[in-house]
Amino acid sequence: MRILLFTGKGGVGKSTLAAATACRSAAAGHRTLVLSTDAAHSLADALDVPATAEPTEAAPNLWVQHVDAQERFERSWRDIQGYLLSVLDVAGVDPVAAEELTVIPGAEEVLALLEVRAQARTGEWHVLVVDCAPTAETLRLLALPEALGWYMTRVLPVERRVVKALKPVLTRAAGVPMPGDSVFDAIERLHAELDDVRTVLTGPDTSVRLVLTPEAVVLAEARRAYTFLTLFGYSVDSAVVNRVFPEGGADEWRAAWVEAQRRVLDDAADSFAGLDLRTSLYRPSEPVGREELLDLARTVYADTDPLACGAERVPLEVRSTEGGLVLAMPLPLADRDDVRLARKGDELVVGVGSYRRLLTLPSGVARRRVAGARVHQGELQVRFADTSMDEESP
Ligand SMILES: Nc1ncnc2c1ncn2[C@@H]1O[C@H](COP(=O)(O)OP(=O)(O)OP(=O)(O)O)[C@@H](O)[C@H]1O
Ligand SMILES: [Mg+2]
Secondary structure: OEEEEEEEOOOOOHHHHHHHHHHHHHHOOOOEEEEEOOOOOHHHHHHOOOOOOOOEEEEOOEEEEEOOHHHHHHHHHHHHHHHHHHHHHHOOOOHHHHHHHOOOOOHHHHHHHHHHHHHHHHOOOOEEEEEOOOHHHHHHHHOHHHHHHHHHHHHHHHHHHHHHHHHHHHHHHHOOOOOOHHHHHHHHHHHHHHHHHHHHHOOOOEEEEEEEOOOHHHHHHHHHHHHHHHHOOOOEEEEEEEEEOOOOOOOHHHHHHHHHHHHHHHHHHHHOOOOEEEEEEOOOOOOOOHHHHHHHHHHHHOOOOOOOOOOOOOOOEEEEEOOEEEEEEEOOOOOHHHEEEEEEOOEEEEEEOOEEEEEEOOHHHHOEEEEEEEEEOOEEEEEEEEEEHHHOOO
């Protein structure tokens, strides 16, 4: 199975390109599901079909689904929320305010991704095309399972035991309800599911495609997305520059735009040198319906296979060099001044801008001291000392 995720800044054409790619995949005979995690119905609008919360056949081999995140969200969150509400109630928080406090902004998007995983695990589809939310949101949220992993494996089991032991005493003394087993179960279940979402979305069959328009600010965001997605272990294989003005025509306004876009296109070619870079022309009307979308797909992919992986996958690896063992991690377009490292036991915290990834070090270097690091040719290289941390004097 192949999974393609389309992401990018708001309004650049994610839904349109996801729909076009899915139409082309279906036309080539692959059983394809195109799925939107967005509450707006733009995917169905682009395909000119009604939006449905379950996969619905829109054309031969083509199914469309708009995930109803609210419903899924409520199912998974209810137990946890119930507990939080009872705590807030004891604390004297107004019930309406408490209700609002227990809603995590953006959580719906994460839970929509649960549906992506569920569909991926059905084994029914050859191809899954996902129309994601705008860049920053999705990025931040996709890091959640891993960030929670530490808490889940170390803190939660202990907490659960402690709470069990102290429950009778504490409930009586403080009047604060202790979380029951169902709360812990709900947290654990949600975590296991989210963890599996990550496994699916960072797996060898999944690629992320960045959609952008030829404007400097949009390119800047797409570059950041490329860095952050790679940081979190997602494999970006292609970038599509959409809504490029066709050349020709005499009018000055258009000539100026064509020239401005050409400069951004040159920058995009430099930025995404390692990726399959595609362009899609600004069409004279909104591409709506299967025929239009297939036509758009033809201009984007020409006669290449839209499912082909557009870039080599570069895994995280430990290399043995003259200077010692080096952990190399792809980190394209990262500025060295933006990268921060911190050590936390056998984990390494890699920060880029406002994003942080908690990386479990491979066993070969887990006990070694970090001797140096640099960002070189799109890679973060962390050098380790020969001595283990245990051998060192404090
Ligand atoms: N190549 C194109 N030529 C002309 N119009 C286009 C092109 N690509 C997209 N559009 C139009 O631009 C608008 C935005 O496209 P689309 O809905 O696909 O963007 P999006 O990135 O999914 O937006 P959102 O962030 O709101 O989900 C739509 O009206 C769409 O029909
Ligand atoms: Mg959209």
